[in-house]
Amino acid sequence: MRMTSSTIRTRWSPKPDTATPQHRRAAKAAAAVAAGALALSLSACGSSDEGSGGSTGDTDDTSNNVTLPKLDGTSLEVAAVWSGTEQANFKKVLQEFEKRTGAKVTFVPAQDPIINFIGSKVAGGQPPDIAMLPQPGAIKQAVDKGWAKPLGSEALKELGENYSQGWQDIGKVSGKPYGVYYKAANKSLIWYNNQVFENAGASEPETWPDLLNTAQTVFDSGVTPFSIGGAEGWTLTDWFENVYLSQAGPEKYDQLAKHEIKWTDPSVKDALTTLAQVWGKPDWIAGGASGALQTDFPASVTQVFTGGDQPKAAMVAAGDFAQVNIPKNMKIGTDAKVFPFPAVGDNGPVVSGGDAAVILQDSKGSQALATWLASPDAASIQAKLGGYLSPNKNVPNSDYPNAVQQKIAKALIDAGDDFRFDMSDQAPQAFGGTPGKGEWKTLQDFLKNPKDIAGTQAKLEAEAAAAYGN
Numbered sequence: 152m153r154m155t156s157s158t159i160r161t162r163w164s165p166k167p168d169t170a171t172p173q174h175r176r177a178a179k180a181a182a183a184v185a186a187g188a189l190a191l192s193l194s195a196c197g198s199s200d201e202g203s204g205g206s207t208g209d210t211d212d213t214s215n216n217v218t219l220p221k222l223d224g225t226s227l228e229v230a231a232v233w234s235g236t237e238q239a240n241f242k243k244v245l246q247e248f249e250k251r252t253g254a255k256v257t258f259v260p261a262q263d264p265i266i267n268f269i270g271s272k273v274a275g276g277q278p279p280d281i282a283m284l285p286q287p288g289a290i291k292q293a294v295d296k297g298w299a300k301p302l303g304s305e306a307l308k309e310l311g312e313n314y315s316q317g318w319q320d321i322g323k324v325s326g327k328p329y330g331v332y333y334k335a336a337n338k339s340l341i342w343y344n345n346q347v348f349e350n351a352g353a354s355e356p357e358t359w360p361d362l363l364n365t366a367q368t369v370f371d372s373g374v375t376p377f378s379i380g381g382a383e384g385w386t387l388t389d390w391f392e393n394v395y396l397s398q399a400g401p402e403k404y405d406q407l408a409k410h411e412i413k414w415t416d417p418s419v420k421d422a423l424t425t426l427a428q429v430w431g432k433p434d435w436i437a438g439g440a441s442g443a444l445q446t447d448f449p450a451s452v453t454q455v456f457t458g459g460d461q462p463k464a465a466m467v468a469a470g471d472f473a474q475v476n477i478p479k480n481m482k483i484g485t486d487a488k489v490f491p492f493p494a495v496g497d498n499g500p501v502v503s504g505g506d507a508a509v510i511l512q513d514s515k516g517s518q519a520l521a522t523w524l525a526s527p528d529a530a531s532i533q534a535k536l537g538g539y540l541s542p543n544k545n546v547p548n549s550d551y552p553n554a555v556q557q558k559i560a561k562a563l564i565d566a567g568d569d570f571r572f573d574m575s576d577q578a579p580q581a582f583g584g585t586p587g588k589g590e591w592k593t594l595q596d597f598l599k600n601p602k603d604i605a606g607t608q609a610k611l612e613a614e615a616a617a618a619y620g621n
Contacts, residue, residue, distance in 0.1 A: 216545075217309060217526035223253035225516040230259040230269065231283035231506070235449070236475040240536040247532055248523045254516055264584050266292055269511065273298055280517040281524075283506045284330065286576035286584055287321055290509055294324040300513040302328045302521055309525035317568035318542045322507050330507030331525045334533075335542040337559055338389045338470035338573070339492040339501045342477075344455050345485065347374050347465040355490040359394075362493045363428060366435055369465045376435045378464035380451030381443035381598050384591020388575040388583070390468055391594060392502050395422040397495040401571060408574045410619040414611035420604055425495055427601035437464040440599045452476035456487055468492065471559045475538030483553045503563065504573035505542060534560075582618035589614045 233241055238258065245256040259279050261268040266289045272278045278298065284290050293299040302310070307328060310319050314332070322330025341362075348354070351372035356362040366376035380386045396404045399418040406412045407419070433439035437454060438446065446454070452473045454463035467473065474483060481487045491499050508524045510517045523529050530541035534550040544564050551557045563570075575583035575590055582589035590611060597607045 214528050214531065216528050217523060218305075219248070219252050219519050219523060220515060221253055222516050222519060225252075225254040225514075227254055227256045227281070227516050227520055228259050228279040229256060229281045229283065229508075229520070230261045230265065230272070230279040232261050232263045232265050232285070233283070234260065236538065237472070240475075240533050240539065243536065244524075244529050244532045247529070248520060251523075252516075252519060254519075256520065263586060264580055265289065266580050266584075269293065269298065270296075273511070278511040280512045280514065281508050281510055281520055283333065284509050285504070285506045286578075286580065287330075287572060288577060288579055288583065290322065290330050290507060291324050292580060293509055293511070294329055298511050299324075299329045300510040300517075302331065302510065303518040306331060306518060306521040306525050309522050313525060313527055313543045313545045315542070315544060315567050317570060318505075321505070321572060330509050331521050332505040332507045332542050333524045333530065334506040335503060335540045335563060336470040336472055336505065337501065337503050337540060337563060339393050339499070339503075340470060340473075340489050340559075341466050341468050341492055342452070342455065342473055342487060342489045343466040344460075344462055345488045346460040347372070347462065348488075350374075350460055351465075353465075355488075356493045357499075359397075359425065359428075359493050359495040366429070366466075370435060374461065375437045375464045376466055377429060378437045378446070378451045378455050378467040379430075379443040379598070380446050380448035380467075380469075381440070381595060382445055382447045384586060384595055385575065385584075386448055386451070386468075387594035387598060388590055389470075389502065389573075390426060391422060392574050393468070393492045393500040394425050394495050395419070395574075396500040396502060396571070397492075397498060398422055398425060400496065404571060404574065408577045410578075410615050410621055414615055415608045419608055419611070423597065423601075423604045423607060426597075427604065430598050431601040443598060444595060449476045453478065456481045471540050471556065472538050474556065484555045489555060501562075501566075501570070502573060503570050504576050578615070579618040582615050589618060 229245065231241065238260070242258055245258065248254065249256055261282070265282060265284060269278060269282050284293065290299065310328065310331065318332050319328065322328055322332055347369060351369045351374065353365045353368045356365045369376045395407070395418070398421055403412065403418050407414070407416070429435060436443050451467050452469055453476055455465065455467045456462065456477050477483065477487045491501070493499065508521050510521055527543050527545040530543045530546045531550045533539045534541055534546055535552060537552045537556065540560055540563060542563065548557050548561055551560050578584070578590070585591065593607060593610045593614060597603065
């Protein structure tokens with residue numbers, strides 16, 4: 152499961168129809184407000200005892216706020232990398248579209264990186280009608296190769312009514328709208344086993360030094376502090392981005408995301424040095440570095456919330472979507488709790504991302520499906536099922552199944568345009584989104600050897616220079 156990382160960004164003032172995430176600028180104060188709002192909203196989450204993550208909530212009561220054509224006899228394919236509960240829940244959204252239009256929609260499981268999967272389908276003359284692309288860079292690549300088709304008037308109408316300008320702009324290439332951001336993620340969160348914290352006498356940290364103290368307290372109680380899904384390189388980029396955004400600030404973050412500064416910059420050294428304060432302590436990581444590198448993301452969450460008060464680890468840095476991997480016997484807000492990723496610098500980070508529906512075969516049916524995915528009706532169905540976050544501002548907050556998820560969703564919507572998109576998702580695919588290559592592979596190597604900061608910087612810069620071409 153390749154999750155959409157995200158960072159709440161600072162506000163920008165784009166020129167009409169020309170702004171891209173790579174051209175957005177931000178005021179540091181706005182980032183502080185957004186991060187502070189999230190911290191306040193999450194601080195009230197601990198008392199909730201409602202629901203668990205991957206519920207099979209009631210989706211029968213669906214609103215009808217979007218006009219769709221009759222599509223009897225139409226067959227469509229949608230490709231995405233989602234699996235397990237995430238895929239099953241999305242299929243319920245597609246089933247409602249079938250019910251309303253008469254179309255038949257087939258979900259096509261894709262491999263990561265999905266842009267390579269799409270390329271093979273295009274080469275074979277059988278591209279899916281719509282692909283769910285997790286990176287702005289992938290959308291641009293699909294446009295540059297002539298695969299992606301612009302959104303039609305009905306989809307644009309839904310976007311205009313339901314999305315902040317920032318989320319609309321992220322789906323544009325050269326000012327033209329191609330992507331409907333159906334799914335968002337807040338990845339500046341750390342989930343923890345509440346029983347372990349209570350037994351250890353540990354408290355939720357607010358700063359990085361607090362986090363280190365909490366980890367030591369948990370370790371002293373006999374439980375390994377952290378679970379890391381290092382088998383999937385994107386989990387490691389999320390760690391880095393949270394540390395870097397908070398420590399270096401939003402302006403440096405923007406510059407590094409565009410490769411305007413090099414990965415050999417002192418700010419990168421500082422972030423890696425900070426990361427090494429956790430990654431350099433193998434006893435603090437479930438299975439040590441070698442164990443983490445064999446642990447996928449779902450397992451990294453599960454091993455925090457199984458084993459009673461003696462799980463394999465006490466905490467996992469993971470987005471809101473981690474809820475689908477939390478066992479149903481663990482109540483969100485009571486047994487499984489969450490706090491914002493602690494502040495390394497002056498402000499706490501809020502890192503976010505998303506998956507966008509992009510049309511590859513232009514037709515009445517594919518345009519209708521993109522319109523459906525831009526509607527609050529579609530997003531509400533999956534919101535009720537848990538483990539999902541929508542950037543659609545007209546999804547009722549009450550549709551989310553527990554108080555924790557409701558507060559995370561409200562923080563995202565309240566941020567409006569004040570957010571930053573995940574750095575690795577802005578990068579060229581070869582650097583920021585390919586298993587076994589680029590940033591993913593280099594950070595996996597750094598997890599194995601966190602003393603080699605200079606060597607890691609040099610490798611990151613060499614890979615970035617080759618991918619960005621500058």
